[in-house]
Amino acid sequence: MDYQFLSQTMLFSGESPEEIKEMLSCLGAVTRSYGKGEIIYHAGECVHSMGLVLSGNVQIESDDVWGNHSVLDDITPGFFFAETYASLSKEPLMVNVVSAAAKTEVLFLNVGRLLTTCNNSCTHHNRLIHNMFFISARKNLLLSRRIFHTTPKSIRGRLLSYLSAQSAAAKSLDFTIPFNRQQLADYLNVDRSALSAELSKMQREGLLKTERNHFTLCEDPLET
Numbered sequence: 001m002d003y004q005f006l007s008q009t010m011l012f013s014g015e016s017p018e019e020i021k022e023m024l025s026c027l028g029a030v031t032r033s034y035g036k037g038e039i040i041y042h043a044g045e046c047v048h049s050m051g052l053v054l055s056g057n058v059q060i061e062s063d064d065v066w067g068n069h070s071v072l073d074d075i076t077p078g079f080f081f082a083e084t085y086a087s088l089s090k091e092p093l094m095v096n097v098v099s100a101a102a103k104t105e106v107l108f109l110n111v112g113r114l115l116t117t118c119n120n121s122c123t124h125h126n127r128l129i130h131n132m133f134f135i136s137a138r139k140n141l142l143l144s145r146r147i148f149h150t151t152p153k154s155i156r157g158r159l160l161s162y163l164s165a166q167s168a169a170a171k172s173l174d175f176t177i178p179f180n181r182q183q184l185a186d187y188l189n190v191d192r193s194a195l196s197a198e199l200s201k202m203q204r205e206g207l208l209k210t211e212r213n214h215f216t217l218c219e220d221p222l223e224t
Helices: 003-007 017-026 083-087 122-150 155-170 181-188 192-204
Strands: 030-035 039-041 049-055 058-063 069-075 096-099 103-110 174-176 208-211 214-217
Touching (some): 003 017, 017 122, 049 083, 083 122, 122 155, 122 181, 155 192, 181 192, 192 208
Antiparallel strands (some): 030 103, 049 103, 058 069, 208 214
């Protein structure tokens, strides 16, 4: 177990590697490995543990009754999944949690134990609870942003909303986004081909320039 790596994650922020090592047994920590495409959690099941991705990649996926498939989120090393459902342990998952790498290693932590302080490490538990609250607040903010960007009815409206926000965050008209075309389409909940067609049209109109996941917004529509 790489305790130094864990000390750099949001949940264990403020804890030393030695302190983390002592806490893991108290938190009911279990490490498991998964192959690509292997389902970690199934939609419909209730869970008691949240997962921290140690290596590899995890995707949050949704499939409806008509067979439509959507990737809702991409979880990379150092980040968590299922903490909300683990906190509400009687609430069934609405999504599948799937390993998206050839080998994915996940550290599972029992949320019930995490949220219940113990006599041996009360100070550490209080810090973990504080960090847990911060993680939840951050995820709620990210979800609110996504709802904001997917509110416009048109693909162009969604693109303008998202790209404007990315530009503001970068404090520049020139910036790189964390998504490829498919991931951007999934994030904005639109068809990839339609998204690419709209980006090409916006580029021809001089609204922006783009290459892969790099964008330059043009204040002057006549700029090419």
